[in-house]
Amino acid sequence: MSFKKIKCSECQCNCFMKLCKTKNIQKMPVGQYFVRKGEYIFKEGDYVTEMYFVQRGKVKIISTGLDGKKHIVRLATDGHILGHRGYGNEIYPVSAIALEDSKICSVDNTTLYELMKINFDFSYQLMMFYSSELRKSELRVKCFAQMTVKEKVIYAIIYIIDTFGLDSNNALNGPITRQEIASIAGTNDEQVSRALLELKKRGLISTNKRKIIINDYETLKSCLNHYGIILHP
């Protein structure tokens, strides 16, 4: 696949590598890949050799559970880091799959290690990122432990909005199916359908074909207020 590779210094995305000093970035061997919709960036069980960054595109990180049931661990888009779960581990515990054609950058672990060593601010910010990811993940554990299915579906929708945003029609951005909402919420498509129906009846969302249009984001979010949460600050 031919596509235009760009230099870090010219890149518009706001990824972690931007925290490195320019001179370090310039001599850094950064890989760039073009990944088609549906293709893997890395797979559960692969050896961890690199960290990845989304230059442009949308990606889902999934984990395979009981009887091949897929569970979406996280969504990522422009500037987001991928594969950091694996860092410090031998193999990736999750897979990353492109939701749409995407441009992905990579930095090998050795280079990353060297950069952290010579740039405290870089490694410190990366640590703060891990810390914040841990808080989000533990919040999610609590949500899964206490929410009803309907609430989990709302949680999933809010997560999608907060990650991918809304398009000009206030519809969920990106190729998100009911199946994928179910994989985030930890349920099945039927339940997602039923939950969406109820939200439609309450006027919080509408649907147009398969698109989900958000009429009242704030009220939607307030449905989860009892959990004392600012979900994705």
Add this chain to the structure above:
Amino acid sequence: MSFKKIKCSECQCNCFMKLCKTKNIQKMPVGQYFVRKGEYIFKEGDYVTEMYFVQRGKVKIISTGLDGKKHIVRLATDGHILGHRGYGNEIYPVSAIALEDSKICSVDNTTLYELMKINFDFSYQLMMFYSSELRKSELRVKCFAQMTVKEKVIYAIIYIIDTFGLDSNNALNGPITRQEIASIAGTNDEQVSRALLELKKRGLISTNKRKIIINDYETLKSCLNHYGIILHP
């Protein structure tokens, strides 16, 4: 409360501060507290000013959910770090409560920051710790999303064993009630009772008074094998 404070260099526990060079540890202002069973070490909403380490004792980290429902996020014992979730955040998202009389050390954030700055290995190891905690937490999300209540109870028991170990009678160590197992598993005491009953019938555990005795740890663990998990390596 009077109790004997000891120097880091004399301390037997294997906490993170051991990764600092001796000369750094010695001049480090480390606080030490004696905390009685049931007392808070820090509370949800407190300002984050320090990191804590368990010198000796047992601690639960809880998060308050819907209608005051408590959810156990983590258990900690000798050498374990506490409060790291808060690091980089203004307030603690969780509370820490002593499960038994415990000795707790503390290091204020400024000191910690300085130590990380001058000791790359220390900050790198701390980052690896965050990375590994993140993997565990996301695994737990998946478990909560896919497991049945009975499996979650087994998950909780294994987690308790892997953290606190077993006593000389192969019984769960520490003052763990059904209520607490329920708070880890995300269910209620009645369901825990029923799940334990089934495990008793299968011969995997026995009970003596309120103590839970583990007869077959390996088979217990294998009940969760379909999740493709080494739970707490």
Add this chain to the structure above:
DNA sequence: CGTGCTTTTGAATAGTATCAAGGCCGGTGG
């Protein structure tokens, strides 16, 4: 305009939470 996939809807089933009552245990004070 089929064809194959996703989505919706309904009905039956299974799983889980809740409520209620009684038993067990540990601690306290007579």
Add this chain to the structure above:
DNA sequence: CCACCGGCCTTGATACTATTCAAAAGCACG
């Protein structure tokens, strides 16, 4: 040492919620 009290644990019945199965409708794509 024993009786009593309060909290923890167990068990059963019931109501509710969620999953599964099945079938039909809707949509996207060639």
